[in-house]
Amino acid sequence: MTANTLNDTNEASVHDSTTELGHDEHHDHKMTGLKRWLLTTNHKDIGTLYLWFAFIMFLTGGALAMVIRAELFQPGLQLVEPDFFNQLTTVHGLIMVFGAIMPAFTGFANWMLPMMVGAPDMALPRMNNWSFWILPFAFAILLSSFFMESGAPNFGWTFYAPLSTTYSNGSTAFFVFAVHIMGISSIMGAINVIVTIMNMRAPGMTYMKMPLFVWTFFITAYLLIAVMPVLAGVVTMLLTDTYFGTSFFDAAGGGDPVMFQHIFWFFGHPEVYIMILPAFGIISTIIPAFSRKRLFGYSSMVYATSSIAFLSFIVWAHHMFTTGMPLFGELFFMYCTMLIAVPTGVKVFNWVATMWRGALTFETPMLFSIAFVILFTIGGFSGLMLAMTPVDFQYHDTYFVVAHFHYVLVTGSLFSIYAGAYYWLPKWTGHMYSNTLSKWHFWCSLISVNLLFFPMHFLGLAGMPRRIPDYALQFADFNKWVSIGGFAFGLSQLIFLAVVIKCIRGGEKAPAKPWDGAIGLEWTVASPAPYHTFSTPPPQKDIDNADQHEH
């Protein structure tokens, strides 16, 4: 497969150097219209597809959240029935995790990894095409269940048995099938990332010369390969429990509903890091660029990322402190979870040290990155609080948890995605984005996201459980503000859509390297990046210049 690919791209490079037109005519890469996108094996095209898909899913999941916040605007049931409310929260979670954040990062991986390691394409381009094109079907299946008699999955994105088995509304089969397809897609994507990084780095780029961005995606891909099969296993057990009379999770047949949670969270906790490690990579690229200073502590960043990945496998049961674990188990998982604060702290300290005595400018990617560091750290603080078992008994399953993971996933992962998108938009489109509009996007998002999620901490501490369609009167005032913040945040994301469309259609021409402090092989090629890059490996000089580690 790899040999074929290389052959393919060699052929392409020959055509590139002779006549662009002749190349277009018979090379399948440049078909026009729908076929180009359906059959493409080009990493840039597939990256674009992933990014657009993720954004569309983000708007879809966001629309569901808008309905949730509208229902919670005031006490009482006004708009939706409780059962439909549960469908909304469930599908909102599934879409945002599997449809928005993860595909967006895969989009970044596709676009940037080959360019960053000086490779002509991903190692397995046809599989790359597949891993994208099965995704829309997965989500079509998931979303279509809204229109069936059963309704959509209503058991929470964590689908705890037996609510999702014996007591399910009949949507379990669609749900399981959709998750299987998402899992296959992720595994194929991860294999591609690993093979590309291991085999296709330009000669002279050793592992410790790779940009930190590449390192984080590398480690993330290993996490994916390790845990996606576990997810596939647990949904299959769910399926057979529901439809084929097994009793994995049914005490009446010798099973155990808590075992479901152990298996699910053995997938679920590394999954959390799957959604944040790439963010660390993006932020570690952008902060040095706009501080005009090398990344502080490159190797400690690599080790911290690896430690976080390792620890992520031995902390899963901190999601389950109230399930009736033995004292020893609770202590073990509490200590391990607290330990994660150490490598995470190292990362934050390194970013701050990178900014320290730099020469800072505040372009939109940098603004999002600074907001990331502060707000992600706030999410980290609440994570540390949640790690303490005795207090977790109070926080667990309240809005405090909702606040925590939205700080980590929205102001964390999503903000890093925005930072990365603004940073590389000139490379992707060949145009500079509208500075004014992008600043509007940033400030509107920043203010509204905090209005949306910060009061949730107070709601949780005051005792509001999560996943309820109606609440006691003392929670009314904060919920109103949270909803207003939610609507504002939702609307603000449309500004981003406007910026991107405007940027694709035109604007100031972008130079090959629009950011004076940026390093990396991607800035050595023209903007927009040519359809084929690095058909011949980059010179050692460029690789050395791109090195975040030594200079």
Add this chain to the structure above:
Amino acid sequence: MGKHKPIWLVLVSLVFINPAWAEMRLNLTEGATAVSKEVYDLHMLVLYICTAIGVVVFGAMFWSIAFHRKSKGVKPADFHESTKVEILWTTIPIVILIGMAVPATHTLIAMEDNTNSDVTIQITGSQWKWHYKYFDQDIEYYSVLSTPREQYQNQQETTVEKGINYLLEVDKPLVIPANKKVRFLITSDDVIHSWWVPAFAVKQDANPGFINEAWTNVDEPGVYRGQCAELCGKDHGFMPIVVEVKSVADYEVWLEEQKQLIVKAAEAEKASLSDSMSMPELMQLGETTYLAHCAACHQPSGLGLAPVFPALKGSPMATTGSITDHIDIVVNGKAGTAMQSYRKQLSLKEIAAVVTYERNAWGNDTGELVQSANVKVVSGDEQ
């Protein structure tokens, strides 16, 4: 900034003068037990530590943002590594974490000590109510949300005022004595629920087929409210917990009352066997019982909620089917579905009335009457 000051003052004071703030809580409750106070202290400790770290880290960041900007003409430094610093900021957090782990371990060990209890109560969650059973006392009862439907079904404009304990009130609260160690054995009949009373710092999952333990020892008599904390289906938001803590003397009085009530209920059951109720009587009692216990799933209209909760209106089960089968389903529930057993939840008379109601309401009009004696035949001696 200076000339905007008055506007800011007005805005800020408007926010704080708002009377709603007075009753709004921002922080975790200190609770009503020694353990809950320890938990609160732990929460505050971690909060202060995080705030302090935040001030230092964000302070350094904002310092850079303010003073190390290119527009001020600074030249970037070129340091990018320091093993010394890396070791320092790995070790200091570890020391801080140990400082947090020690008190946390201490509190956790205390919380998990379920021995030497004075009173034991079994708590069983089911969709969407709690069942309390006092060990060695023969007292057991269900506790169900008592907020009237009109208060929360607001799809149409309504003028119904919401009560002060909206969604946090039940028909029969759990009653426990103050200053006694009360142990809870927590389990579930169907899906996973979670029994949570913030004032006790007790949150324990109710797992079907397994029993979890928790305990509390409340200092002051009073009423404490909580909610189910684990998503358990449609009405997860509508299964509150109310605990009434009484002084030991009052608790003893309450126990006596309950025992007398049980005797009276048994007598009433016996009497109802020979009783023959008229259609209007049965329909009236049937409607009340139906709305309280059945309407959450089968809906007041009898149309159910497809596909999980079947319609009763026009259903063969409630029209042409045999009365015995109908009673059987109500008394024993239906295995593998959400239909639970009402044997212990309703009296013979109530079951008779509700079956009559279901067979005659919404145009089902079978004209059939069901009496307590008919139910007794199906339910047998266990009643």
